[in-house]
Amino acid sequence: GEDVEQSLFLSVREGDSSVINCTYTDSSSTYLYWYKQEPGAGLQLLTYIFSNMDMKQDQRLTVLLNKKDKHLSLRIADTQTGDSAIYFCAELMDSSYKLIFGSGTRLLVRP
């Protein structure tokens, strides 16, 4: 069935790069997303990638997609304390417009 998996926790020092990984199961998904959730808040769309792309860069964010391995990663360069949050990857089921979310990775940025 549909399944998206992420590691649960990541801790980095301020200024370092963070890499959050995700694996998904539906190879037919056209779009894959990264969302950020801060405590008590809704989800904020950070970035997305089309399935025919290998990489997308958007300022401090770099998304890498390995479609063969169904692996998606989000790299945050020069991580700041304000980046501390939960990051969700999600795949869009093309047939139903349903978003399937991973379990979320809690990123903690240490000063």
Added chain:
Amino acid sequence: GAVVSQHPSWVICKSGTSVKIECRSLDFQATTMFWYRQFPKQSLMLMATSNEGSKATYEQGVEKDKFLINHASLTLSTLTVTSAHPEDSSFYICSAHGLGTGAFFGEKLFFGSGTQLSVL
């Protein structure tokens, strides 16, 4: 950017009572709204999809008689948790898909800030 307002932000209620959660798109029309539930340290799970003017489509395992969804206008959808019990305590979050052409689905999907429900 587009704003989705969700109220209340948090609610505490007694077991057996009903709770209504509102989701409004403030500056765009939403043809489709999605309701998610998030248990602590777990991911968001889609509960139902509602299209304006028609009955909601519920995901497998979600009781439609317990979670009543109304989407009577292009800017408002409500979720009513009927006869709430402690196991219904969760974070409920809505998202709205805006009208428009030329933009792909993900760019037109906006999330509310969520409602934390605690049933005593």
